[in-house]
Amino acid sequence: MIPYGRQDINQDDIDAVTAVLRSDFLTQGPVVPKFEDAVAKHVGAEYALAVNSATSALHIACLALGLGHGDHLWTTPISFVASSNCALYCGATVDFVDIDPRTYNICPVQLAAKLELAEKNGCLPKIVVVVHLCGQPCDLSTIYKLSLKYGFKIIEDASHAIGGKYKEAFIGSCQFSDITVFSFHPVKIITTAEGGMALTNNEDLAGKMDLLRSHGITRKQQEMTHLADGPWYYQQIDLGFNYRITDIQAALGLSQMARLDAYVSKRHQIANRYGDLLSDLPLTLPWQHEDSYSAYHLYVIRLKLDEINLTHRQVFEELRMRNIGVNLHYIPIHTQPYYARMGFDQRSYPEAERYYAEAISLPMFATLTETQQDDVAVALRETLLT
Template sequence: MIPYGRQDISQADIDAVVDVLRSDFLTQGPMVPRFEQAVASHVGARHALAVNSATSALHIACLALDLGPGDWLWTSPVTFVASANCGLYCGARVDFVDIDPKTFNLCPEALARKLEQAEREGRLPKIVVPVHLCGQPCDMAAIHALATRYGFKVIEDASHAIGGRYRDEFIGNCRYSDITVFSFHPVKIITTAEGGMALTNDDELARRMALLRSHGITRDPAQMTREPDGPWYYQQIDLGLNYRMTELQAALGVSQMTRLDTFVARRHALARRYDSLLAGLPLSTPWQHPDSYSGLHLYVIRLDLPRLDGRTHREVFEALRAAGIGVNLHYIPVHTQPYYQGLGFRAGDFPESERYYKEAISLPMYQGLTEADQDTVIRTLRHALGIY
């Protein structure tokens, strides 16, 4: 089986984790701050807060921005459910903005139209979560301009996008957002096994997220309500959670960061080769906006169904899987999930997202993918399409 994605673990990665196992700290030691500094320095953000998953990062980001009952969070339908669920965790309501059919990202024009209507109806969002699907950044300058006009906060869900750039600056620098979130799941560009990170340039947001990830507890006398009883003293000053990253995860992350740029460059080389080998087939390859340099977490094709002589999307997908090509589909539009249907969403609400879902297939894309493996993918895909 050739998977759609997988981690790349070197001996240096293994040695870094073993060193921590032999150290005095398995959690709450020096490696988490070191990993945070490595990422913040690389992308150009002032603060980075490592947590146990990107889902946790999204949650504390929403909490730090005071999202709560009576508020709205908007995001893209074409994303993993965590991008929307983080709003529900805070008691807010969630809505969606349809995608741009070329980038598969939240469409700024659709967002502008929806904001105009929401302003008339008195239900503007408190937070918008643009998702950098596949690693390609959204049009953040346009979204930031709308945020300034309408007064909402922006959380970039860059779970797919570490190592990518927007307008020649690294994604994660928060130039156009309040907070950016990365994921370090094993299929992502770099991994900490599980893990995530929230980045911000706002000192107060960083302080709040640091508090929220660790039970709302502080040992900083400056944050306490009275003088400490002694050196053992701590105070819970907020209702936080246990979202901390371990030292083992952080050590792996520090080691992986040394190869981040190499990993992304390799993905771009593979994408260029896919583009060439897929040319002329009844499908479309990913379009890259000239303002972006994608992290290329995913390589998504869209089938041209009218040209497939009756073959269906499902038949092509299943033929690939049966032949040992571990394709996937990123993602089922969130508003079509049963839970969200229970909240009132219906098929037809976001037609571009639903059209994408009927045509999209994620081909294998990871830094360890060989050209021989890629040739196997292409040969199998041609057979699945009925092209011999």
């Protein structure tokens, strides 16, 4: 089976992790800040906070921006559920904005129309979470202009997008957002096994997220208490969480960072070759905006179902039968049973529904060989044409 994605671990990675295992610190040691510094410098952000998952990063990002009961967060329906669950963790209300039919990201036109209506109804969002689906950056400058007009904050869920660029700046530089979140799950572009990171250029937000990722505890005296000062001293000044990442994980991520640009470049080569191999098939291939440089975490095709004699499910299952590990990213969040119980109508986001009815993620990872890619193309061609 050719998987849709997989990690690449080499001897440098193993040596980096082994060095930590032989050191004095397995966690809360010196490697985590080194990893944070490496990512921040690479993407051009002032502050980086490594945590145990991108989901945790989204949660503390929302809290740092003051999201709570009575507030609204908007995001895209085509994403993993973490992009919206982060609002529910804070007691806020979630809503969705339909996707752009070419990029599959949140649609700026739909967003503008929904904001205009929300302003009239007095229910503007406090935060909009934009998701760079597949690694393709959103139209950040347009969304940023809307944020200035309507007063909402922007979180970039860039779980798919480390190494990508928007208007020549790396995703993560936060030029058009308050906070950016990366994921380092094994199927992502670089990995820490499990892990995530929140980046910002705002010192206050960085300080809040730093506090929240570690129980709300600091060793800096900020409030008067009955406790005496001493070298043992610490204070809990907020209700935080144990969202820390270990030095073991950070060592793996730091080693992988050395290959980030090469990984993304290889993914572009694979995407270009897919374009050549599949261009004559009844498919819609990924479209790339001229202002962006995709990280190509995923390669999503859409079936032209009116031109083939198979259903979406039949194509998917046939490819799996042929040992092509295709996947589907994602089931629209608002159709999940948990969200359906909130009253979301499955017909409310028609473009997201059309996407879901046609989309299939093909294998895409930096070590995918040309032979494997040929196998994918042959299986897809034989499935669709015979």
